[in-house]
Amino acid sequence: MHGQALRLLCSLLMPVTFLCTDLLPRVTFPRGDSRRILTSFSQDGVFNYDTFLLSEDEGTLYVGARDTILSLRVDSPGSMELTGLIKWQPFPGKKQECVFKKKSNLTECFNFLRIMVPVNKTHLYVCGTYAFSPDCSYISLQNFSLVPALQDGKGQCPFDPQHKHTYILVDGELYTGTMNNFQGNEPIISRTLGSRALLKTDAFLRWLNVDAGFVASVNIPGDEKVYFFFEETAEEFDFLEKLTVSRVARVCKNDVGGEKVLQKKWTTFLKAQLTCSQPGHFPFNVIHHAFVLPQPEGDAIFYGVFTSQWQMGEVGSTAVCAFSREAIERVFNGKYKELNKESSRWMTYNGDVASPRPGSCSVGSSVDKTLTFMKNHFLMDGKVEPMTKQPLLVKQNEKYTRIVVHQTQDVSGTVYNVMFLGTDRGFLHKAVVAASGAHIIEEIQLFKDPEPVQNLLFSPEKDILYVGHSKGVLQVPLANCSVYRSCAECILARDPYCAWDRHSRSCQETRATNKNMSDWLQDVEKGLPGAMCHQASGRGRATPRSWDDSGSSLVKTLSPVLNSLVRLTCPQVSALANYTWSYPEQMPPAWLMVLDDRTLVIIAQPQTAGEYKCWASENGHRQAVAHYVVGDPTGGDIAEEGLGWGTGMQGKHRSYWTQFVTVTVLLSVTLAVVMAIAAFSYHDRLKAKSKVQGCSTPEATKVSSQEKVPLKGGRELQLQGPFQEGAKGPEACCVQLEGVYQNIDADNNTLNSSLGTGEHSQGAALDKA
Numbered sequence: 203m204h205g206q207a208l209r210l211l212c213s214l215l216m217p218v219t220f221l222c223t224d225l226l227p228r229v230t231f232p233r234g235d236s237r238r239i240l241t242s243f244s245q246d247g248v249f250n251y252d253t254f255l256l257s258e259d260e261g262t263l264y265v266g267a268r269d270t271i272l273s274l275r276v277d278s279p280g281s282m283e284l285t286g287l288i289k290w291q292p293f294p295g296k297k298q299e300c301v302f303k304k305k306s307n308l309t310e311c312f313n314f315l316r317i318m319v320p321v322n323k324t325h326l327y328v329c330g331t332y333a334f335s336p337d338c339s340y341i342s343l344q345n346f347s348l349v350p351a352l353q354d355g356k357g358q359c360p361f362d363p364q365h366k367h368t369y370i371l372v373d374g375e376l377y378t379g380t381m382n383n384f385q386g387n388e389p390i391i392s393r394t395l396g397s398r399a400l401l402k403t404d405a406f407l408r409w410l411n412v413d414a415g416f417v418a419s420v421n422i423p424g425d426e427k428v429y430f431f432f433e434e435t436a437e438e439f440d441f442l443e444k445l446t447v448s449r450v451a452r453v454c455k456n457d458v459g460g461e462k463v464l465q466k467k468w469t470t471f472l473k474a475q476l477t478c479s480q481p482g483h484f485p486f487n488v489i490h491h492a493f494v495l496p497q498p499e500g501d502a503i504f505y506g507v508f509t510s511q512w513q514m515g516e517v518g519s520t521a522v523c524a525f526s527r528e529a530i531e532r533v534f535n536g537k538y539k540e541l542n543k544e545s546s547r548w549m550t551y552n553g554d555v556a557s558p559r560p561g562s563c564s565v566g567s568s569v570d571k572t573l574t575f576m577k578n579h580f581l582m583d584g585k586v587e588p589m590t591k592q593p594l595l596v597k598q599n600e601k602y603t604r605i606v607v608h609q610t611q612d613v614s615g616t617v618y619n620v621m622f623l624g625t626d627r628g629f630l631h632k633a634v635v636a637a638s639g640a641h642i643i644e645e646i647q648l649f650k651d652p653e654p655v656q657n658l659l660f661s662p663e664k665d666i667l668y669v670g671h672s673k674g675v676l677q678v679p680l681a682n683c684s685v686y687r688s689c690a691e692c693i694l695a696r697d698p699y700c701a702w703d704r705h706s707r708s709c710q711e712t713r714a715t716n717k718n719m720s721d722w723l724q725d726v727e728k729g730l731p732g733a734m735c736h737q738a739s740g741r742g743r744a745t746p747r748s749w750d751d752s753g754s755s756l757v758k759t760l761s762p763v764l765n766s767l768v769r770l771t772c773p774q775v776s777a778l779a780n781y782t783w784s785y786p787e788q789m790p791p792a793w794l795m796v797l798d799d800r801t802l803v804i805i806a807q808p809q810t811a812g813e814y815k816c817w818a819s820e821n822g823h824r825q826a827v828a829h830y831v832v833g834d835p836t837g838g839d840i841a842e843e844g845l846g847w848g849t850g851m852q853g854k855h856r857s858y859w860t861q862f863v864t865v866t867v868l869l870s871v872t873l874a875v876v877m878a879i880a881a882f883s884y885h886d887r888l889k890a891k892s893k894v895q896g897c898s899t900p901e902a903t904k905v906s907s908q909e910k911v912p913l914k915g916g917r918e919l920q921l922q923g924p925f926q927e928g929a930k931g932p933e934a935c936c937v938q939l940e941g942v943y944q945n946i947d948a949d950n951n952t953l954n955s956s957l958g959t960g961e962h963s964q965g966a967a968l969d970k971a
């Protein structure tokens with residue numbers, strides 16, 4: 203009943219959310235686009251390129267795939283050459299056992315490589331699922347071969363290739379978070395390898411919930427702690443429905459386990475809740491990946507990618523939140539929670555706290571009292587709040603699976619953090635965090651078929667990203683600035699890696715050069731080309747070259763047949779631009795029809811002859827991106843070959859009526875949609891008492907058109923794109939869901955009563971209906 207109520211609530215909210223504007227990638231490069239060339243590697247018969255290890259000199263990439271370990275030479279960007287291949291398959295007996303345990307012979311009973319770390323200069327340590335019987339081994343790098351001795355990988359490597367896991371090598375010791383059993387209900391954080399005794403979490407004391415799923419582990423260079431990021435069902439809330447929370451856990455590197463109490467167990471394990479939320483959305487409570495960006499003086503920023511357990515719409519939205527190390531440490535140095543035996547509720551612990559503080563890295567192994575306290579006080583009372591109150595970025599209808607953050611400088615020396623986000627449908631988003639909010643610079647389609655980005659690794663020496671997926675490995679350069687061919691385009695992109703060099707008159711990569719960049723032009727913060735580029739173009743050429751590859755600055759001349767439909771296309775140079783058509787003055791506006799994709803449709807008449815231009819305007823910069831001259835179908839003053847025709851609309855045989863009816867139907871559909879939208883948003887405004895104003899669905903507004911001031915010698919038709927609101931950020935028009943949001947985010951005990959009751963009544967109403 204509860205779940206039903208919640209679904210009802212979602213469905214009530216959904217239409218409103220869809221009316222909200224979204225952050226859009228400014229440019230999209232489809233797969234195979236010559237403007238964003240990706241180097242790819244794949245080996246026949248090898249799948250699931252899941253695990254990466256880059257050699258210290260970044261010249262070799264080791265890839266752990268299914269039943270296979272590959273060594274790729276990557277010392278020159280743009281090339282990936284296979285230099286070694288090891289087959290590491292489960293014995294037939296193991297496979298049989300796996301099949302016997304009802305696992306699939308075709309998809310699961312393989313050795314999926316999960317861990318690859320360098321133990322010394324000559325050997326790697328590797329682990330794989332080994333047909334649901336995890337195993338580890340060494341690889342000799344001298345001849346790139348597997349050292350025969352197998353070791354049990356239980357506790358380090360998952361059994362099931364679907365299980366989430368994380369690992370990190372710190373000072374020669376391997377810290378892992380994974381499932382410790384076949385069933386997948388015993389999570390474990392352990393430390394192995396090295397010379398010290400094995401340490402692990404205590405399963406009996408339930409330091410981790412049975413469904414904990416690990417997504418990342420980090421150690422800041424020089425820091426004494428190792429952090430783990432995971433999601434699990436929260437037990438501290440009396441919430442009727444299963445409530446997932448995101449967590450950060452901490453252990454100390456110098457932990458050696460207890461002497462009498464907590465033998466071979468962590469004595470420093472603490473965990474805390476991470477929060478990421480935005481008014482108007484359900485809390486983003488499920489973490490998917492995390493990345494740490496070390497900062498000067500031992501500081502660090504932790505980035506996390508979050509979705510919500512209560513998703514709106516088919517795909518739901520993703521948020522990126524950033525946490526300071528200081529905020530995390532503050533919670534770990536704050537109050538503990540403890541389970542009240544009588545009420546079975548988690549309460550704030552207000553009793554005495556020993557010194558040195560339990561769980562801190564200065565507690566010895568023999569302080570029994572402190573260690574006994576640690577057994578039941580592993581959950582912190584406080585929650586870690588993001589650095590900025592709002593998420594850095596919220597993207598609707600998108601699920602990010604991976605994040606990498608890279609710090610760079612613009613030409614004036616301002617530091618920018620650039621986020622690379624892999625999606626579950628195989629796209630890569632590059633976003634910069636500016637003072638005014640996040641801006642998605644570009645979107646690259648990585649694979650032919652939609653599938654999640656499995657791994658994303660940044661190579662700082664080479665300025666390259668490696669992407670792992672089910673069929674291979676890709677190399678993605680950070681930017682290709684030469685796609686921006688004018689000063690204005692270069693500035694509008696807001697790409698910190700690209701700036702306009704006035705001397706070479708080209709948009710250039712700032713990192714690839716050690717030239718003096720003091721007079722290069724760039725505006726990452728606002729992307730306003732205005733005065734900057736005007737000054738740059740200086741004497742002579744004021745208008746930059748065309749925006750796209752189709753040579754749109756060239757005039758296309760058409761000589762249509764009387765009464766035929768003429769389709770004039772307009773390229774989308776930026777998803778954030780507004781598009782406008784200018785057309786001949788004598789033209790009756792009712793004869794114009796603009797389609798979803800900015801295409802202008804006209805019926806060829808004597809009055810329709812003349813000049814048509816599609817203008818893109820963005821941040822005060824306006825430019826024609828398509829230019830047509832349409833001839834008079836009766837006079838035939840222009841008799842050249844027609845260009846830019848749409849799909850077979852030309853033809854003498856078509857009757858006037860077909861065209862007329864088409865246009866009439868299109869027009870009435872448009873009107874109907876516009877009216878429906880208007881009525882709909884009015885309705886919602888009444889209902890939600892919120893500022894939905896100015897929001898609109900992309901489908902509807904793209905078709906709607908309105909007349910604007912006449913240009914000299916012509917008139918203009920403005921397309922109200924869905925784009926113009928993009929920069930404002932989603933909160934600009936989202937319904938305030940304050941009540942629900944605060945309740946879920948509020949303290950444990952209030953949560954059930956307020957949200958729960960409301961929903962029960964809704965549920966009841968639904969049942970009666």
Ligand SMILES: *[C@@H]1O[C@H](CO)[C@@H](O)[C@H](O)[C@H]1NC(C)=O
Pocket residue numbers: 236237238239240679682683684685
């Ligand atoms: C960069 O863009 C230019 C211009 O579109 C193109 O010719 C070139 O191949 C691209 N290079 C890469 C590496 O994508």
Ligand SMILES: *[C@@H]1O[C@H](CO)[C@@H](O)[C@H](O)[C@H]1NC(C)=O
Pocket residue numbers: 297298301307
């Ligand atoms: C698994 O499938 C392979 C062929 O795909 C077959 O040769 C093998 O006998 C199967 N193993 C078991 C245990 O069914």
Ligand SMILES: *[C@@H]1O[C@H](CO)[C@@H](O)[C@H](O)[C@H]1NC(C)=O
Pocket residue numbers: 321322323324325340
């Ligand atoms: C590196 O580690 C492997 C595996 O533990 C070991 O066999 C080898 O002797 C080590 N080599 C050196 C140089 O320490």
Ligand SMILES: *[C@@H]1O[C@H](CO)[C@@H](O)[C@H](O)[C@H]1NC(C)=O
Pocket residue numbers: 342344345347
């Ligand atoms: C690889 O080299 C190691 C020692 O460096 C040696 O023990 C091993 O037999 C070699 N393996 C192969 C397949 O040549």
Ligand SMILES: *[C@@H]1O[C@H](CO)[C@@H](O)[C@H](O)[C@H]1NC(C)=O
Pocket residue numbers: 718719720721
């Ligand atoms: C770069 O050039 C500007 C003038 O063009 C000059 O003032 C500045 O000192 C130069 N900087 C370096 C590091 O050479």
Ligand SMILES: *[C@@H]1O[C@H](CO)[C@@H](O)[C@H](O)[C@H]1NC(C)=O
Pocket residue numbers: 778779780819820821822926
């Ligand atoms: C697009 O047009 C609207 C209204 O005409 C304007 O408010 C908005 O700033 C424009 N967007 C851009 C990117 O120029």
